[in-house]
Amino acid sequence: MVLETGEILGLTGSTMTTLMFFWAIYKQFFPDQLRVYIEEYVYKMMGWVSNSVHIKFDEFTGEGLKRTGAYNSIRNYLSSKSTPCARRLKANETKNSKALVVLSLDDHEAVEDEFEGVMVKWSSNVANTANQSNQNGNNNSGERRYLTLSFHEKHREIITKSYLGHVLSEGKKIGLKNTERKLYTNSSSCYYSDGKMWSNVPFNHPATLETLAMDPEKKEEIKKDLIKFTKAKDYYKKVGKPWKRGYLLFGPPGTGKSTMANFLEYDVYDLELTAVNDNLNLKKLLLDTTSKSIIVIEDIDCSLGLAGKKRTKNEEVEEEDYEEKMNTHEVYERSKVTLSGLLNAIDGLWSACTDEKIMIFTTNFVDNLDPALIRRGRMDNHIEMSYCRFEGFKVLAKNYLDIEAHEFYGEIKQCLEETDMSPADVAENLMRKSDEEDADNCLKRLIKSLEEEKEKVRKLAEEETREGSEERKQS
Numbered sequence: 001m002v003l004e005t006g007e008i009l010g011l012t013g014s015t016m017t018t019l020m021f022f023w024a025i026y027k028q029f030f031p032d033q034l035r036v037y038i039e040e041y042v043y044k045m046m047g048w049v050s051n052s053v054h055i056k057f058d059e060f061t062g063e064g065l066k067r068t069g070a071y072n073s074i075r076n077y078l079s080s081k082s083t084p085c086a087r088r089l090k091a092n093e094t095k096n097s098k099a100l101v102v103l104s105l106d107d108h109e110a111v112e113d114e115f116e117g118v119m120v121k122w123s124s125n126v127a128n129t130a131n132q133s134n135q136n137g138n139n140n141s142g143e144r145r146y147l148t149l150s151f152h153e154k155h156r157e158i159i160t161k162s163y164l165g166h167v168l169s170e171g172k173k174i175g176l177k178n179t180e181r182k183l184y185t186n187s188s189s190c191y192y193s194d195g196k197m198w199s200n201v202p203f204n205h206p207a208t209l210e211t212l213a214m215d216p217e218k219k220e221e222i223k224k225d226l227i228k229f230t231k232a233k234d235y236y237k238k239v240g241k242p243w244k245r246g247y248l249l250f251g252p253p254g255t256g257k258s259t260m261a262n263f264l265e266y267d268v269y270d271l272e273l274t275a276v277n278d279n280l281n282l283k284k285l286l287l288d289t290t291s292k293s294i295i296v297i298e299d300i301d302c303s304l305g306l307a308g309k310k311r312t313k314n315e316e317v318e319e320e321d322y323e324e325k326m327n328t329h330e331v332y333e334r335s336k337v338t339l340s341g342l343l344n345a346i347d348g349l350w351s352a353c354t355d356e357k358i359m360i361f362t363t364n365f366v367d368n369l370d371p372a373l374i375r376r377g378r379m380d381n382h383i384e385m386s387y388c389r390f391e392g393f394k395v396l397a398k399n400y401l402d403i404e405a406h407e408f409y410g411e412i413k414q415c416l417e418e419t420d421m422s423p424a425d426v427a428e429n430l431m432r433k434s435d436e437e438d439a440d441n442c443l444k445r446l447i448k449s450l451e452e453e454k455e456k457v458r459k460l461a462e463e464e465t466r467e468g469s470e471e472r473k474q475s
């Protein structure tokens, strides 16, 4: 009460200390019942004399169990305002934060902010609620923290209609930027011992789109597509589509498919489909993912077994046999997730439950996948990750050897056009084997390896031609 009064009257420093002293005496000598009446009247009177408006944001929800999202967002927003200018800051050690400590306004400290020419004041307050908290079962520290936004009444419209939305969305963005990314995995039994369906570890993958070796035009297209998606909330709403996008990454091994899953600052859910018991559990797992996340199913052709492949007549019979065995628990160790279960899970009703989701499938054999699984709408963008060509090599040479040009480049360009080598193999050749090894040596090793590969392919082709002509002769 004393703090709120001080705020409303715009008091600070020593005046506040004096006020708090009298407040302590007043609390000591006036009975509770009488104080309630007095306080009610004081509030009313202050409302008559002041033309300020105050909005209060409590730290905890009514039940006192969970910190409110609004409070967190505002605190993040104010942290960016107060860190450079406030005299008293509080260092909080926050779980899952990239920084060791996060600075925020200390209790009873205030900071000013400007929005479209309007000045507002934020103050951080703490009230002693020992008696109430025990009654309500609220957090029992006996302290209730809250932030108060104060502004002139004439700015009521702009503050409530625009400023608050701005603060909350900026604060949320800052929070996301500060939060450590996580990599989630699912377990073979539906729940982990702590009752959760996913377990997670901090995720700090060093690869970025810039370090990925691929055709620059294709890379630019992917970048644009991802950025467009992240900003398209209103567009998806307008066209009536859940805000999600599917990417199918296909290509030979070692071309960067798994690495690609890393390219947004989102949490990654690495969904091990073979560990999911059945369709229902698959849905539950997907519902348990947060918005702004990437769900990856690696090697989708292998994960789904027979159920996801294009089936021939014979395979369908085998499948029936398999289902039968499943019922008699002969092959209980295999997942019971079916193709239709997966199709529903990807774009069924659940997919509209959380926003901004990216789903990524990777595969080496795109032709083995059922067309329904990869049709647009499910997998909207099909990206072929291919062997390393000269443009990709230049990126790798810059990453691994810090060079942008070299006399061997001409020869390497020709070799890469004639030979199919994955970026993973090229990268391995470019890696310095010791600190002393120079770029020349690494490039020579790559040329040698490319020539060996070319020779291997030539011999294989010769062998195949010979075998083919022998078969023709015999027939």
Ligand SMILES: Nc1ncnc2c1ncn2[C@@H]1O[C@H](COP(=O)(O)OP(=O)(O)OP(=O)(O)O)[C@@H](O)[C@H]1O
Pocket: 211, 212, 213, 214, 251, 252, 253, 254, 255, 256, 257, 258, 259, 260, 362, 363, 364, 385, 423, 424, 425, 427
């Ligand atoms: N295009 C690329 N650019 C840069 N590095 C790459 C690229 N492709 C592969 N690599 C390197 O090779 C390693 C393996 O790549 P990754 O696991 O992404 O390949 P993949 O396509 O998923 O292979 P697989 O099909 O076998 O799963 C990466 O850690 C990375 O160091």
Ligand SMILES: [Mg+2]
Pocket: 257, 258, 259, 298, 362
């Ligand atoms: Mg992979």
